[in-house]
Amino acid sequence: MSQILHETGVKPLLSARGLVKRYGRVTALDHADFDLYPGEILAVIGDNGAGKSSLIKAISGATIPDEGEIRLGDQVVNFKSPMEARDAGIETVYQNLALSPALSIADNMFLGREIRKPGVLGQWFRMLDRSAMERQARAKLTELGLMTIQNIGQAVETLSGGQRQGVAVARAAAFGSRVVIMDEPTAALGVKESRRVLELIQDVKKRGLPIVLISHNMPHVFEVADRIHIHRLGRRLCVVDPKQISMSDAVALMTGATQPPTDALAA
Amino acid sequence: MSETSAGLHRPQEFESVLSGSETSVANFEPERRTALQHAQQFLHSSPAAVPLIVLVASLVIFGAIIGGRFFSAFSMTLILQQVAIVGIVGAAQTLVILTAGIDLSVGAIMVLSSVVMGQFTFRYGLPPALSVLCGFAVGALCGYINGVLVSVMKLPPFIVTLGTWQIFLATNFLYSANETIRSQEIGAQAPLLQFFGETFKIGNAVFTYGVIAMVLLVALLWYVLNHTAWGRHLHAIGDDPEAAKLSGVRVRPMLVTVYVLSGLICALAGWCLIGRIGSVSPTAGQFANIESITAVVIGGISLFGGRGSILGMLFGALIVGVFSLGLRLIGTDPQWTYLLIGALIILAVAIDQWIRKVAA
Ligand SMILES: Nc1ncnc2c1ncn2[C@@H]1O[C@H](COP(=O)(O)OP(=O)(O)OP(=O)(O)O)[C@@H](O)[C@H]1O
C-alpha cells in the first residue's frame, strides 16, 4: 500500500488546496486538497456524504468555496459560475445530470453554447441554427458509439434514466477540452451501457484529456483508474495506486477501518 | 501512471459475454403506441394545439347557433379589439409563467404606467412622447423591483407580486389623487396618448393599432422564445433552474430581465388602455392580472414553468373573447361566460397534467 509519486517536473493540471465549504453547520469540505495530473484517470471514492460532489462542484464553478485556492495549469482560478469553468475547458457530468427535461436532446447538448445561423439571420436576428446543432449532436452521440438516436428532437424527459445519463456523458465528453469530470456517470446504467461509458472514458483519455471519475463501483474504479483519491469526512485522506492496493484495503481506508500509512498522506 | 496498467484494463468476468451481445446501446426505437398515446405525444410536442382546437370549435359552434351576425368581419375584428389588452398583458404573463413564476402585479403596473403617461402630460405639461417614455420607465422600474425580489432575494414570485400589486395600485391611487383625465381633453391636447385606439377599416373589418401591436408583440416573442438562445434559456430556467444553472445559463440576470420585460410590456398595455377607453383612469383594468392568467392557463402554458407556447396564450385570450361575444349575441346572462370560462380553466389544467405524464 503506497502512494504514487510523480516524477519531479510533472505538474498537476488542476489542483486545489485547503478547500472549505460549509452549509450552515454542515461542513461539506474541510480543507480538502486535490490534484489531477495531465492525461490521467483519477478516481475519487468515498462514503456517501464524504463530500465528493461538493469537491467537484467547487472545482467546476457550480459552488463557490468559502476558503481555499484552485489552480488550472499555472493560474489561480476563481470560477463564479459553471459557465466560466466550461469556458476554461472543464466539462462536468453532475450527479443529478443537469439536463432540462422539457428541452430536446440537441437543445440540451448545446445549452449555453448554442450555434447561430451564419450571416444576417444569426448576427442581427440571433436565430439559432437548429439543423446544425441537431446534426452535430447526432454526430457526437453516434461518434461516441453511445447510442443510436431515433429522434434527436425528442424531449429529454421522454428518455429513460440511463439514456439521459448517456446524453449527459456524451455532452461532457464531446465538449471537454482540458478536463472532464464525471460524478457517478454509470449509476443508472445497465451492464452494457456501463461498459460503453468505461470505454468512452478510455477514449477521452486517449485524446489526451485527464478525467476525474467519481464512483461507488469498486471494480470499475480499479479497472480504469490510474490513481485513486480517497475522500473522507470532507477532505482527501490519501491517494493510492490501484495496482498496489486491494479493493478491500481501499474500502477499509474509505470507511475509516484503517488509517493510511504516513507516506501516503501527501500526494 | 505507467502504461503497464494497461493490462489491468480488462472487462470483468461477468462482462465477457457482452462480446456476443447486440452492440447498439440505448436504442431510441419507439415501441408500439396506442392512438391515445400518439395524441398525448403530439400534444406534448405542440402545446398550442389544444387551445387552437378549442378556439376553432367554439367559433364553429357559435357560428352555427348565431349565424352571419357572429361570423362577420365586424364581429370577428370586434373580438380582436376586445382581447387586445388582455393579449398584451398575457404576453408579459407568459414570459413570467414560463420561468415558473407568476406576476399578479401586471394589471397594477399597466394602470400605473397609463396614469403616469396621462399625469405627466397634463399635470407637468411634458410633451406626450416624453410622458409615454416616462410611463415605460415606470413599468420597467416596477418590473425591476419584482425581478430583484424574486431572483436576488429569492422570494416566491406569488408572494412578491401579491405585495407589489397592492403597492403599485396604492401608488397609482395616491399619485393620481383618484383623478380621471377626460377623453375629450386628451383628444384635443395629446392625441398621441390615444394612438392605439385609432381604427382603420379593411372592408367591414375594423382594426385598432392596439390589435396590431398585440399581434406584432406576440409574433416577436414567439420568434424570440423559439428561435433564439435567450428563449431556450428561459424555458430551461422554468423547467429546472438548478440544471439550467449547471449547464451554463445565467439564471439570476435572466430572471431580472424577464420581470423588467414584463413591466415594459405592461406599460405598452397601459398605453393601449388609454386608446381603448379614451380617458386615463386609475380605476381601469382591475382584472387584467386574473384575465391574463386565465388566457395563459387556457392557452395550455404550464404554471409549473418551462412548457407551453405564447401562441397558446393568444388562442386562450381569443377563446375568452369568442365566448363573451358569442354568449352576448345569444342574449344569455353574462354569468354563463364566467361559468364556462371557469370550466375551461379546470379542463385546461387537467389536460396539462395528462400531457406532462408523457414524461413518466
Ligand atoms: N446544497 C447543500 N445544502 C446543504 N448541505 C449540503 C448541500 N450539498 C451538500 N451538502 C452536505 O454536504 C455533505 C457532503 O455532500 P456531498 O454531496 O458532497 O457528498 P458525496 O460524497 O457526493 O455523497 P454521495 O456519495 O452520496 O453522492 C453532506 O453532508 C451533505 O448533506
Ligand SMILES: [Mg+2]
Ligand atoms: Mg455525490
